[in-house]
Amino acid sequence: MAIEPLKKVTIVSTKQANRRLIKSINKLGVMEVIDIQGSLKEDLPFKNYRANTSEADNNINKIDFILNLMNIFAPEQDSFIKSLTPLPIVTTEAEVDRTLKEYNLDKNYRYAVELDEIYRNSERIITEIENEIEELKPVMDIPVDLEEFHSTKRISMVIGYVPVKNLHIIDDTKEPWVWAAWEELPEVNDSIDILKQKEDAKVRMVFAFLKRDAEDIKRALEDIGFDEIQLPKRKEKIKERVLELEADMEHYREKIADVADKVRRMAQGQQEGEGKRPLLILKAYWTNIRNRQLAAMKGLEGRWVYIISGYIRTKDVGILTAMMEREFPESVVTVEDPPQDEDLPVSISVPYLFRPIQLLTEMFGLPPYRSFDPTPFMQVNFYMFFGICFSDVCYGIMLAILGAYLNAKTKAYRGVNNLARILLYGGISSIIFGALTGSWFGDLYKPEYLGEGNILLTLQQRFVLIDPMGKTIVALIIALGLGVLNQFFGITLKMYGAYQKKDYMGIFSDGLCWIITLTGLLMMAGKVFADIPPAILNTGLALFVAGSLGLIFTQGRAIKSIPGRIAGGLVSLYGIVGSYGITSFIGDTLSYCRLLALGLTTSIVAMAFNLMAGMLKDIPYIGFVLFIVVLAIGHIFNFLISALGAFVHSMRLIFVEFFGRFYEGGTRPFQPLGFDTNMCVIKKAGE
C-alpha cells in the first residue's frame, strides 16, 4: 500500500545476444528500459544500437488498413461499459502463437486491398455518373439527336437561357440578329414555369447562325445575358444516354453492396480466429515487437558488448536475475539504488480492497517517487462524502447492486473494475448515511403513499438519527465539521510528508503551527454561535496567538532579510501567498456545505416525485398503475442525476480541498517493457 521501491538495473551482455536479451526482458514484462546515452562519459566508444522497425510498422499498417475497411462497413457496436472506457482484449500466449501461425495477414491484406479498390473505384465512377446526369438534366427533354447537333458543317447552334426581360432586344430587323434564326424550347419541367413569372425569369432558346457570323452573334448574345448550356459531345440521344448512365450507376451500387457484404462477413464473430479479434491480437503483437525494437535502441553497443539499463520494482529483482543467470550466464547484471537526482517513474500498489480509489490518484496524477501514496488516506473520506451526498437507502441498494453486477462482469479489466467497485462501496456508504438521515426513496415510507405501518416506515423510524430537513442547521454544522476534520487530516499528512523528507522545520511550521492556530480560531468562533465558558475562549485565544506567532516567524523562512521574513509570514497567515492561509481554511471549510446541499437535493427531488405520483394514486382504476410508473421513471431519473452529482462533488472535495493541503501529483507512471497494453492483455496463469 504504497509507492513500490525501484532499483536501477544495468545489464552488460555480449553484442551477439542483444536481440535475445531484449526479447527475454520483454517477455518478463518487469523492467522499464531507459536511454542511457546521457549518463555515460562522452569519450567512451559506445554508440546507440540501431534496430529496424520497418517490418513491424509495415504489418501494423496492413492491419490498420483491414481494420479501417471493416470500420467503414461494419462499425463496432459498443456496449455501454465500452463506450465509457476502452476495454482491452484478453488473450493467452497460446492464442497469440496460433493467430500468428494461422492468420494469413498478407492474403487478407491483399483481399482487403482488392475490395477497397473495387469500393473506391465504384464510388468514384458513381460520382462521375452523378455529375454527368446533373449536367444532362437541363437538356434531357430535347428530342434532338446530339450527333445532328454537333455534325453541322457551316452552321453553329447554341442552346441556353435568355432572361425574359431582354427578349425585346432580339429584333429580326436589326443587325446582327438578321443573320441568325432562333426558336424557343419550352420546358417540360414545371419549376421553370414558376421562374417565368418572376422578374428574373428565363426562357430556354436555341440559336442557329453561320459559323462565320459566330463572333458577332455571340457578342450580341452576351449582351442580352445569354446563359449557354454546354452540351456533351455525344452521339446518342440524351434521354437514352441518361437511362444508360442510370443502369451503370445501379451496377456500381450493387458492386459496393457486394463489397460491404464481403467485408461484413470478414468482420463477423467474436471467437478466436473470427472477425476483428485476430487482427487486434496481431496488432498488439506487432506493436509489442516495435516497442521492443525501440527499447533496444535505447541501449548502447561497443565493439563486443551491449549495455542496457532501466528501472525495476525491487520485488521483481529476483525474477530478473534468475532469468539472466539461466539464459545469459555470460552477462553482468548490476542492481543498485536509483540515484537521488534522477527523475524516477512511479508504480503504486494497493491491496485489493482499497484498490478502486487508486483510480482517483491516477486521474489526479501519481505522487513523486520520494513521497507517499495518498490512496490509503482517502478510503474513508471519499466513500463517506459520496454516501452523504447520495444519502438514500433505496438508491444505495440500487447502486450497490449495479456496482456488484458490473464488478462481476468486468473482473478482467482493471480500470473499469475499479469504477464498478467504487459504485459498489459508494452504494453501501449511501445505505448507511441514507438510514441515518432517514431517506428511503425520499419520503416514500410516509403512510399516505404506502399505508399505515408499512415496512419502510418501520425501518425508517428504527435507524433515523437526524432529519436534515428538520434540523438543517445541525446538519450544516456536521457537514462543516467534517470539512474541518478532513482539513486537519490533510495538514497531518503534510506533516507526514515533511517527516519523510526529514524537513523538521516543515513539520513545525506547515503543520503544527497551522493546527494550533486553526484550533484556537475554531474555539473562538464558537462564541459567535453560543455562549461558551470564558475558559475555552481564553484558551482559544492563547492557542491562536501562539500558533500565529509561530507562523509569522517561520512561514517566510525562504526570505533572507528579517523584516521580509516577518512580512512574508504575515501575508502567508492571511493566505495570499503559499498554498494555505486562514482565508483558504475558511473557504475550504465552507465548501463542504455541498455535502448537505447535495444530500438534500437527492431527498427533495425524490420527495417531489413521490408527491406527483401520490396525486395520481387516487384516480380510479388506473391510478395505482400511474403511481407506480411515475415513481419508477422519477426515481430512476433522480438516481442517475444524483449519483453523478455525488460522484463529481466528492471527487472535487478530495482533489481540491483535501489534496490541496498536502499533495502534488503528476509523476510519470512506471511502464515496464512488455506485451500488455490498454488494447490487449495476456491472461496470466491462475487469473
Place this chain on the structure above:
Amino acid sequence: MLPEWIELGRGLCYGGAGLAFGLAGAGSAWGISIAVHQCAGVLREKPELFGRMLVMIALPGTQGFYGFIAAILIMTQTGLIGGSAIKITLGTGLAMFFVGLGCGIAQLVSAIKQGEASAAGISLIARRPEAAGRAILFPAFVETYAVVGLLATVLFIIFLTQPLALKFLGQ
C-alpha cells in the same frame, strides 16, 4: 392585517417560486445546448466517445433541479402543497420573492457558464480521451456556486417560514 395584504404576500411567494425554477430551467436548457453543440462536433469524428460525452452534457442540467427544489420547498413550506396554509404577510412574501429571484439568477448564470466549461472539457476529451476524469472537474468548479446558491435558498425558505420569522415580518 388586511386580508388583501395576505393575498399579496402569498402571490409574491409563488411568483418567487416561479422565478426560481423558471430561470434555473432556462439556464440549464441553455447550458446543455452549449455543451451539446460542442459534443455534436466531436461525435462526428469520434462516435466512440459518446459515453464519456454524455456525462459532460448532463452536468449543466442540475441547476434546473436546484430551481425545482427551491420552488417545491416554497410550496410545501407555505402550505400550498400537503399542509395547512400559513398566513403570509407582505414582508414574508417580498422576502420569498427575492429569495426565489436570487436563486433563479444564480442558477441561470451558473448553468450557462457551466455549459461553457463543459464545452471546454468536451474539446479536451476529444483530443485526450484519457483526460475524461479531469475534464469533469472543470464544470464542477462552476457548479459550486449553484450548490451554495441552493443551500442559501433552502435555509432562507425554511427559516422564513418559522413562527419567529413570520412574527418578525409583521404577522
